[in-house]
Amino acid sequence: MSVRPAWKVRENGTATTWCNVRLAFDDGAGVDLLAAVREGCVAIEDVRARPALSLDDLAVLPDWIEGPLLEACGGAVGARSDDTSDEGSPDKRHARPARPRGMEALRLVAAEYSEAQQAGRDPVLAVMAATGHSRRRALRQIAGARDAGLLAPRHARR
Structure with missing residues (x-):
């Protein structure tokens, strides 16, 4: 320093x-x-x-x-x-704490998203706070969690 x-x-x-x-x-x-x-x-x-x-x-x-x-x-x-x-x-300390990667990261994103949604808070902001990433990166991670089947699809398919 x-x-x-x-x-x-x-x-x-x-x-x-x-x-x-x-x-x-x-x-x-x-x-x-x-x-x-x-x-x-x-x-x-x-x-x-x-x-x-x-x-x-x-x-x-x-x-x-x-x-x-x-x-x-x-x-x-x-x-x-x-x-x-x-x-x-x-x-x-490191500049950024160690965070899970891969499937563990997707599980964390899905858990934060679901918990915020049930509590009536903005789920994207909750994922941003949990991961420390920007809005765009958080949305990508949420999409990855959806693709992995950890979150419900965004739109109902006919």
Whole structure:
């Protein structure tokens, strides 16, 4: 992980520092982001990731960067003391958690789709959240689950 201060703005006795942050993972994945640090608080302004981050990874991203970012750009005023565990550090995790492939992936898609449909939620959004894929990719996986016989056909055949 590298943190480089980009610029600093002083206004009404407070200073806001913008920093460029780069996370590199062992599996070749990477995350570049622009974060603003003000009075011990971190705000993420822009994120670019290769491959795209899942919602789970996006949720833990602030935990990964908070400690080093506050040290480099704004002082460790708001740093939490629980940052010492290795469990959530980016070099100990992959950019994207392992997901099932093949028939197991189709079963997961079918289960999420059916569960969301029974609960009255949007099944495509449920598949997108479960797999971390785009709408187009989720629709392809749903079609694959239909073709495999795990979901009912879309239209009744005569």
